[in-house]
Amino acid sequence: MAAGLVRSGLAGCGQQVSRLLRRRFHRSAPAALQVTVRDALNQAMDEELERDEKVFLLGEEVAQYDGAYKVSRGLWKKYGDKRIIDTPISEMGFAGIAVGAAMAGLRPICEFMTFNFSMQAIDQVINSAAKTYYMSGGLQPVPIVFRGPNGASAGVAAQHSQCFAAWYGHCPGLKVVSPWSSEDSKGLMKSAVRDDNPVVVLENELMYGVPFEFPDEAQSKDFLIPIGKAKVEREGTHITLVSHSRPVGHCLEAAAILSKEGVECEVINLRTIRPMDIETIELSVMKTNHLVTVEGGWPQFGVGAEICARIMEGPAFNFLDAPAVRVTGADVPMPYAKILEENCIPQVKDIIFAAKKTLNI
């Protein structure tokens, strides 16, 4: 029918055509469901709280305040004091309490208002949670989730902007995930809660309000994303960009811009920091021969450094046509002034520059 319309010419038929086309769109695919990262995390926790009585949430302001960033909105109203617990400002104390509860068989979700405050409790995360299954020779599991916003926000300055991916990613016994999209957030959070091991979920405050298309399968109550598997967000042939959390979005923007110049980037969303899915990166590098890693954290001893080291050790090294390159946060404590702060986090232009340098264009 459309073909006939085209043959009869556009003159005089314009309005009819557009009316027909509009009607066609109404009858075909409905508008895709848009869900923000915040709502995805909320859904994940709500579903897991409903599914298993042993799951509970504790942290500062998680209950009556609905969460400092509203991630736990509505949960206290639905589940009450027993399952959603407001704690005093005592990170070391309540993190330890959460770990003890996990040792005794409950499944706590322990929120740090930001991961900067987890430093006060880091001994409980590492020495009491991460190492215990090993030290006990497999007798004492610790099924706990530590979650909260990680890394830079906007204008919160040095003490509130650190990225902990490298520090937590360093430690055997922990699992560390870093969701980017809503789908990531829901699937990884649910997997984290169901996992019998200590899992650190590094969220991102600036992503909380960002809506993403939510695929059908993500709307299921049993939607899980496996921990330890990266996702290729965009296929490409010329260069591999690997990232986690918010910078994944910047990589996709850079890829769109580079595409117009004829450079096709393959963008990989790590999703999990530990255990890292190096195979997906290797397969990609063996195809594109070029690698750029992108992260928000500091350069030294970081996620990118680990990826580069492992690439050198594996089969992909021989496929590199240029040294692997890292794009990271600037090697300084985060300054406050906007212009300084902007230049301390990897921007799209920094990614493009690094990609072109690597490709020698």
Place this chain on the structure above:
Amino acid sequence: MRKMLAVVSRVLTGASQKPAGRVLLAARNFANDASFDIKKCDVHRLEDEPPTTAVLTREEGLKYYKIMQTVRRMELKADQLYKQKIIRGFCHLYDGQEACCVGLEAGINPTDHVITAYRAHGFTYTRGLPVREILAELTGRRGGCAKGKGGSMHMYAKNFYGGNGIVGAQVPLGAGIALACKYNEKDEICLTLYGDGAANQGQIFETYNMAALWKLPCIFICENNRYGMGTSVERAAASTDYYKRGDFIPGIRVDGMDVLCVREATKFAAAYCRSGKGPMLMELQTYRYHGHSMSDPGVSYRTREEIQEVRSKSDPIMLLKDRMVNNNLASIEELKEIDVEVRKEIEDAAQFATADPEPPLEELGNHIYCREPPFEVRGANQWIKYKSVS
């Protein structure tokens, strides 16, 4: 009378395998139980207090004696093995403090929970693990309770959460276990132990606050053995009334060298916690004969005279023994027999712990994650890989 003479003569001719005492005992009458005065506990924010008398049955007495003696001999054996370099690293011995772990266990149920710090061998035993598994863990062998992967400070059993190496970290953990008890509505409590040194850790005060706020069924127990490593309590704490340091939490100060005193105080505190009133604090005044650990001779910060004085006047095993013998609950010979049994058990366990092989190298990668399909773990270089199973 005729029968008795016959029995005696059989014994004296050596026909019987049993030692003389055992057969003669059959004819002797012991008391079933006896009542003892125990030291009054100082209390903080409490109207009631634990009783000042305790009844000890013969059966209980023999049991406590055997357990305390086992802990004592086990620790002394560990000392020996350490000096022979068969045990390495950290080894914090509990001899002198036996009345604490035995009295506490006597005051609770096996379904209750216990967590302590690194001076943990006594509790590991009273919570149910056999001596051979404890010693084999100390010697780092595959038959150790943690397969040789934990060592002295990381021994776990049912309802016993170690063995914790970071001073004070076990206290919030214990409150968390108590939270789980309350959450599960099972009428269980958690004993959360720490030392006089740890009592000054900030996280303990954070824990007091939350335990009291949420009325967690947790008994905080400060084993005050007067020294945090080499620092005496007077040099470490602005207030050495550890039973009062919980401030808004009621507390009792207990003679930790008297197993009956510890037991009665524990029963009192356990009843309080089980009734839903919230946490309680117990300070056990006790003493360790060894230094802080095997690398500390223990005499640079205290005098040999002090140690000797405690040994001769307050030794917990001696105190129990005297009570039992003087009140016709047991005979000296009977207790000596128990000593012999205990010695044998420890010897056998030490044999095992010395002869058992070390864990296989493959064990290195295991137990990183729980309930996880097998994966590979990196060794000292990229070519060395270990399989990791849960």
